Amino acid sequence: MERLLVLEDGSVYRGKAFGSDNFRIGELVFNTSMTGYQEILTDNSYYGQIVMMTYPLIGNYGINRDDYESIDPVVFGFVVKDYCEEPSNWRSQQNLDSFLKAHNIPGIYDVDTRAITLKIREEGTMRATLCNPDADIDKVVETLKNTDYLHDQVSHVSTNKIYPVPNTGKKVVLIDFGAKLNIIRELSKRGCDLIVVPYNTSSETIMSFHPDGVMLSNGPGNPEDLPEVLDTIRELIPQTVVFGICLGHQLISLACGAKTYKLKFGHRGGNHPVINLTNGTIEITSQNHGYAVDIDSLKDTQLEMVYQALNDKSCEGVKHKQYPCFSAQFHPEASAGPQDSRLLFDIFVDMMNEVSENA
Ligand SMILES: NC(=O)CC[C@H](N)C(=O)O
Numbered sequence: 001m002e003r004l005l006v007l008e009d010g011s012v013y014r015g016k017a018f019g020s021d022n023f024r025i026g027e028l029v030f031n032t033s034m035t036g037y038q039e040i041l042t043d044n045s046y047y048g049q050i051v052m053m054t055y056p057l058i059g060n061y062g063i064n065r066d067d068y069e070s071i072d073p074v075v076f077g078f079v080v081k082d083y084c085e086e087p088s089n090w091r092s093q094q095n096l097d098s099f100l101k102a103h104n105i106p107g108i109y110d111v112d113t114r115a116i117t118l119k120i121r122e123e124g125t126m127r128a129t130l131c132n133p134d135a136d137i138d139k140v141v142e143t144l145k146n147t148d149y150l151h152d153q154v155s156h157v158s159t160n161k162i163y164p165v166p167n168t169g170k171k172v173v174l175i176d177f178g179a180k181l182n183i184i185r186e187l188s189k190r191g192c193d194l195i196v197v198p199y200n201t202s203s204e205t206i207m208s209f210h211p212d213g214v215m216l217s218n219g220p221g222n223p224e225d226l227p228e229v230l231d232t233i234r235e236l237i238p239q240t241v242v243f244g245i246c247l248g249h250q251l252i253s254l255a256c257g258a259k260t261y262k263l264k265f266g267h268r269g270g271n272h273p274v275i276n277l278t279n280g281t282i283e284i285t286s287q288n289h290g291y292a293v294d295i296d297s298l299k300d301t302q303l304e305m306v307y308q309a310l311n312d313k314s315c316e317g318v319k320h321k322q323y324p325c326f327s328a329q330f331h332p333e334a335s336a337g338p339q340d341s342r343l344l345f346d347i348f349v350d351m352m353n354e355v356s357e358n359a
Helices: 037-041 096-102 113-123 137-145 181-189 203-207 227-236 247-255 296-300 343-357
Strands: 002-007 012-019 026-031 049-053 077-079 106-109 126-131 163-165 171-176 193-198 213-216 241-245 260-276 282-293 303-309 315-320 325-328
Touching (some): 002 113, 026 113, 026 260, 049 113, 181 193, 203 227, 213 343, 241 247, 247 315, 247 325
Parallel strands (some): 077 106, 171 193, 213 241
Antiparallel strands (some): 026 126, 260 303
16 A cells, blocks of 8 residues: 655655554654664654664564563654565564554655755755655645644653662762663663652652762753753752663753753664763764754853764763763663663763762
8 A cells, every 4th residue: 555755845755655644744754773663662762753764674674572662652654765565584473563553653754864864964964754645745734834844752752650669779860851662671780779750850859869960861852841850950960870871961051051952863773872071982882863952052051072973073972070971962771772882871870879888
């Protein structure tokens, strides 16, 4: 069956249908990872976005029970070049089409993903939707142009209940803005005794657990949509060790007085080189973000930049000059993507050990 991908600039791409027909308007973004489509599809940070893979062959190793980054995927659409219907992998339990159908995600394949990616690189990300071939295109384009980007996506993907992930090591409160499961796995592997809390939990409630540290997770949307969280972060920084990933990094930066801005087409993929400015080493990182911290705005803050993107020189990580607080724009938990930066979780645990030894 045919299906269309329509962009807000009026361009129409004709392809074939897979997944569900739950058509929604989303921001069309591209991801350059060669593998990892299951982790990408289940990453809550994509809430409200239609994801296009630049790697041409997708679906060939199926969907397995282990590579989920959330239980309930929230991607608004999936765009690929070649879809492989019959996966070949010992871990595979279902094909991609049945996964997309089960989670109500529409997909399209057999479109020229290289041409669409070049358009987005030149013109920036844009609103798009999938639709049936008999749709009134002028009307669809008009609706796309008149639809606002989403706000407050975090409230849809954060937990609404506090829950523990017990262990015997350092007590860590994880603020869930739509946390990837691999953040929980990496902290658990290091023995951390986790308490996961909703994104709008007060600093008093967080500190009532007497944590050794607080982890701020990744999450969808514009960091400026969460002003109430900034006060909480400002209150936490002088009291405990704080580590932020992606949205968590942007929120720490905003809380300390820096500014954020929207990138033209974002960083999404498993091959982004980043320089560690403290020792000059380069890490190949996993990334998924559309916003970034403004480097100039760090001047008037207590933060210093410690990581920088080699592709576009944007800020990739900061550290507080006075308190044990640091953050990364990229994903040290990887999943999908390279594991060069997992050391950051060890640094977090070391910082918590150091603070409790000196207490
Ligand atoms: N993965 C994330 O945490 C993404 C952060 C934020 N939503 C952005 O797009 O920049």
